[in-house]
Structure formats: C-alpha cells, structure tokens
Amino acid sequence: xxxxxxxxxxxxxxxxxxxxxxxxxxxxxxxxxxxxxxxxxxxxxxxxxxxxxxxxxxxxxxxxxxxxxxxxxxxxxxxxxxxxxxxxxxxxxxxxxxxxxxxxxxxxxxxxxxxxxxxxxxxxxxxxxxxxxxxxxxxxxxxxxxxxx
Amino acid sequence: xxxxxxxxxxxxxxxxxxxxxxxxxxxxxxxxxxxxxxxxxxxxxxxxxxxxxxxxxxxxxxxxxxxxxxxxxxxxxxxxxxxxxxxxxxxxxxxxxxxxxxxxxxxxxxxxxxxxxxxxxxxxxxxxxxxxxxxxxxxxxxxxxxxxx
DNA sequence: CGAACTATTTATAAGTT
DNA sequence: TAACTTATAAATAGTTC
Numbered sequence: 001x002x003x004x005x006x007x008x009x010x011x012x013x014x015x016x017x018x019x020x021x022x023x024x025x026x027x028x029x030x031x032x033x034x035x036x037x038x039x040x041x042x043x044x045x046x047x048x049x050x051x052x053x054x055x056x057x058x059x060x061x062x063x064x065x066x067x068x069x070x071x072x073x074x075x076x077x078x079x080x081x082x083x084x085x086x087x088x089x090x091x092x093x094x095x096x097x098x099x100x101x102x103x104x105x106x107x108x109x110x111x112x113x114x115x116x117x118x119x120x121x122x123x124x125x126x127x128x129x130x131x132x133x134x135x136x137x138x139x140x141x142x143x144x145x146x147x148x149x
Numbered sequence: 150x151x152x153x154x155x156x157x158x159x160x161x162x163x164x165x166x167x168x169x170x171x172x173x174x175x176x177x178x179x180x181x182x183x184x185x186x187x188x189x190x191x192x193x194x195x196x197x198x199x200x201x202x203x204x205x206x207x208x209x210x211x212x213x214x215x216x217x218x219x220x221x222x223x224x225x226x227x228x229x230x231x232x233x234x235x236x237x238x239x240x241x242x243x244x245x246x247x248x249x250x251x252x253x254x255x256x257x258x259x260x261x262x263x264x265x266x267x268x269x270x271x272x273x274x275x276x277x278x279x280x281x282x283x284x285x286x287x288x289x290x291x292x293x294x295x296x297x298x
Numbered sequence: 299c300g301a302a303c304t305a306t307t308t309a310t311a312a313g314t315t
Numbered sequence: 316t317a318a319c320t321t322a323t324a325a326a327t328a329g330t331t332c
Contacts, residue, residue, distance in 0.1 A: 003323060004323075005311090010186060017189070028180045028192075035173045035174065039169055046220050048192075118292075128281045132259075134260075134262050150326045
C-alpha cells in the first residue's frame, strides 16, 4: 500500500525498517481496536520491535491477563504449566549448584574432610596454600600503603 | 475500505458482524505476519470472537510463552499468578545466595582479595589456616591408615 | 449458504520539507 | 531528523452467485 509495491521480506535499511515498523504497528493496533468495537471481539496484541521496545493493545474491559486466562482455558496448551515447569527446573538446577558450592566452601574451611581421598586432600592443600599466600601478600600491601599515608 | 464507509461501532446484525469479524481477523493476522517479516518484530495476537472461539498468531521462532516472558520483563506487570511469582522470587533469592557463595569461595582461593580491608583479610587468614590444618591432619590420618594396612 | 467479486475506503511506501 | 503529503497498494463492505 503505497507509492510502490514491496516484497514481504526483511527491510535491510535500518531507517526504513524503523519507519515501516512504527507505521504498521500503529496500523495493526488501530485494526485491533476496530475489530473489538465492530465485532465485540476480545483482542490482545503484543509487539516487540527489533530494538526491543514493547507496545501492546488490549481490548477494553479485558486485561491481557484476562485474555490469556481465556487462552489458557480454551486452547489447553497449558501455557502456565509449561512456564511453571521451566521455573521449577531452574530452581532445581540452581539449588544443585548451590549445594555444590556449599560443599566446596566447607572443604576449604576444613569441614567434612574425612570424606575426601588423599589426592583430593592434596589438591585442596594446594588451593588453600595459594589462597593463604594471596591473602598474606594483600595484607602486606595494605600495611605498606598505610605506612606511606 | 469497501463499497461504503462504516462507522466504527458495534455491528448489530449478527450475520454481518460474524462476516466482518472473520474477514478482519484474517486481515490483522496477515498484518502481524507482515510486520514480523518486514521489521523483524516479535508479535503475538490473540483474538476471541463474540462466539468465544479463539484465534492466535505468534511470530516465528517465538512461542507465546516467550513473548509473554518478554512482556513480563519489560513492563513489570503481574502477568503470572502468585505461584509463579513465588517461584520467581525463590529463584532470585537462591541466585543471590549463590553469588554470595561464589564470592566467599573466590576469596578463600585468593581471588579479588584487593576488595577486602585489613580486618577482613585477617579473618580470612584465620579461616584458611584452620582449613589447612584440618586438611593436613586428615592427610596424616590417611597416611597412618595406609601404613597399618 | 459461503466463496468470489468489485467499488470504495483505508493503509502506507516513497517523496517532501 | 521527524512530521507531513501523495500516489498507489491493500483491505474490505456490500453484492453476487
């Protein structure tokens, strides 16, 4: 619709793409408003431009949440359950990472070392010696600075 | 667009309303596809006609869940129910705990010690010395055991 | 009836300022 | 650059089959 016909393919020129995006976004939202008034339809439109900025439209008297509830009820795709599952999995994952860190930390502090074999103890000893050296170096550095002041 | 201009107000004739709904719904979804291709936008459209039947469009490579996640991130509105909110909060909490553990672990290994003050360094030194002592004791214990065998 | 048709309106691509 | 203009493409209201 315009001075020239365009192919429906990505507009490579960034500026033109931005202009077209803004115009067409307004167009879609206008159409969404119209169909909701003309036909009493419930409509939700969410658009993210390539810049990441969001625009939304939702027909009057219905929040996006309402529309999505309706979506959930109707289509049986279990939108929320899927989301829930993802979150639960993430929690499990992080908790495991956490436990692992706790254990490492405990070993460094000398806790539960009886569960380690000789080789592991040697590695641990090296790490601790190295840490101790760094800490002592830093103490020395700080002492020098405070003497200068 | 059409043989005659129409007011944007509810179409009272059920049949005409249904026809217009169907035509315009297709129109909106076509436009949504076009903007996603032309501009690389992410778009989600959910429409319920007055009959209650649902239609949706979601731009390729992004599920409705993804788009809603993005929505959630951007606008901070409470799209998810309390359960999900709790899960999200838990994730944040555990992640923070995790970061804290990572930092402690780093310090024990001698990383980023320059961010510590003298008092903190002394505490750290004590912890490390204690840990080292435990580890060495354990090494000795293991040696004794292996000699006995 | 729903699919196809067209006269018109509307949206918009490109141009202009 | 963004807002305005205009020629043209696209959408669609009413109609036909």
